[in-house]
Amino acid sequence: MARRNRRPAAPAPATAPSGAGRGTDPAAPQQPAGTPTGGVSRRALLATGGGAAALGLVVGTGGALTGARAVAGERPTPLSAVGEAVVPFHGRHQPGITTPAQAHGHLLGFDLVPAPAPDARRAAGALLRRWTELAAALMAGEPGERDTGVALDAGPSGLTVTIGFGHSFFDATGLVERRPRALRPLPDFSADALDRERSDGDLWVAVGADDALVAFHALRAVQRAADESGAARLRWQHSGFNRAPGATASPMTARNLMGQVDGTNNPREADEGFAGHVFVPDPDGPGAERSTARAEEAWMAGGSYVVMRRIRMLLDQWEQEPLAEQEAVIGRRKADGAPLTGGEETTPVDLDARTAEGAPVIAANAHVRVSAPESNDGATMLRRPFSYHDGFRDDGAPDAGLLFLCWQADPYRAFVPVQRKLDRGDALSPFLRHEASALFAVPPGAAKGEYVGQGLLEG
Incomplete structure (x- = not known):
């Protein structure tokens, strides 16, 4: 549930045949400590x-x-090879943006402890350096400082730790003049029913991994580092999940809790113009003419903006809808994600297709039509959500839905226009409740020896 914070015996040895000991095959996996040579873990x-x-x-x-x-x-x-997956921490972009979505995710919002701006800025810098060092170690499969042992025996399991800044961070640290224009607060939408205590925040950290204990271990380390620094306090936490690697016979687009294939039209890194849609360009580099970046925002070059929305799904109502109605609301077949205009999942949706009676095959308010880039002047974002289930409400309905995350170079050219259109006439809206929202600037990745956000705090 979203969190508020106010302040076996070893196996018996077996005789190994000659040459079967450890080290005879350099490709052989190392046995856990304490397992006898030739024994069976x-x-x-x-x-x-x-x-x-x-x-x-x-x-x-x-x-x-x-x-x-x-x-x-x-x-x-x-x-399984799941535990062996390593995502590099250092690089041009932070991890957890283009990384395939993991099976387990935790999103955390923090507020800086009130202090004079120079003191808050120094404390924030020290915390960001500590988080950076901690993330780099954990993502490499190394134990963190004062390791709790929660993730012992497991590899890094595709762990990522991603760090961002909220609108209010710049007020708290006296850096208002360096706040990007793209980070201005999101507008209100008519469907919003937001809990502000579980929204926004000065700092944001996203943790993802394909093992639940590895993800929790990193979550706990991040939170403990903030507490011990005295610089920031946890404001909220949202936790979610996706399908586990290897759960399907072959790689497939994930499904959400409505049972729908979700993410078919996501842009891919191989697509032309992908980087321009997702990452902030250098003010002096290619594509700068399309950027809203100013010289004082150069520290965001190579970074991205993430919108988080906690969207509760009214599953009791949705599950009562006949299959044909569900498919009409979305505009895709539930079985395989193919558009109602025919083909397979990746077949482009034909928004001009008509029935024999002349009606559009994809209804005017179908979700795929309203949200399509063709319907929104080409607005494109990279969606990377998690599902969530936080138990049951007082009326017995599941408190479950989507932790929607989308990445873009400018939310006012991507998320905002699309959400405004969805707000006005999406057939899916009656089955959704938007209950938390936030926007964060996620700076570029850190080089070795640097910390995330150093270009902002020390540039």
């Missing part, structure tokens, strides 16, 4: 037919032979 058991048999599962002859090989000391098939 719990992970190795679970990765083999022998492990399945040990857990009471039905296996055939092949499974028994696989288990026998593992017990004999041969290299087991890895249970």
Whole structure:
């Protein structure tokens, strides 16, 4: 639930055949500390037919032979390669923007502790340096300072930590003249029912990983560092999830809690103009004529803007709708995400297609029509959401929906015009409630030896 803050025995040794000890195969995975050479770890058991048999599962002859090989000391098939995934921390852009969405995510908003602007700026800089060092270590699979042991035995599991600044950060630190124009507060929308205590904030941190314990470990480290610094206090937290890697037979677009394929038309890095849509250009570089950047905003070159919206889905009402009505609301088939105008998921939507009676196949208020770049002067954003479930409300309805995140070079050229159009006539709107909202400037990535945001605080 969104958070407010006011202030087994080791396996028995087995005799390994000659040459089967550790180090004979440089590609062999290292066994966990404390596992005897030639022994079978719990992970190795679970990765083999022998492990399945040990857990009471039905296996055939092949499974028994696989288990026998593992017990004999041969290299087991890895249970998963998920833990081995490493996302680089240092680079031109911060991680967690173009990184494929992970299975687990935590979003945190912080407020700076009130202090005179020069003191607040120094304290914020010290915290950002500490967060940067912490994120770089954790994302590399190294233990953080005073490590709690929560993520022991796991690899980095695609961990990312992303840091941003809210509109009010610049007031608190006396940097108003360096606040980007694109960071002005979002306008009000008629469908908003926002809880301001779970919105906005001076600082933002997003944590994502494909392992729940790795994600929690990083979340806890980030929050503890803020508490110990005395510079910032947690304002709110939202936690979400996605489908786990390997859950489908082949890579597929994710589904949201309405069961709809969600993200088909997301821009891809290989697309022409992708960087211009997502990242702030250099004021003096290519594309500068399309940028709103001023010289004092040069510190944002290579950065991006993220809009966060906590959108509760009225699932009880939605699930009562017949399949045909659900598909008409979205404009796509539920089974495979293909547009109602035909083809497969990636087939372009034909917004001009008509039925035999002359009516549009994609209704005028269908979600795919209202939100399409063609309907919004080419407005494009990179969506990277998480689903969430925070239990049940007093009326028994699920408190569940979407932690919507979208990335763009300028929210007033991407999110805002699209949301205004959705606000005026989207068939999906009656099934949604927008309950929290925030906009953050996410500066470019940090080089080694630098910290995130250094160009702003020290430039």
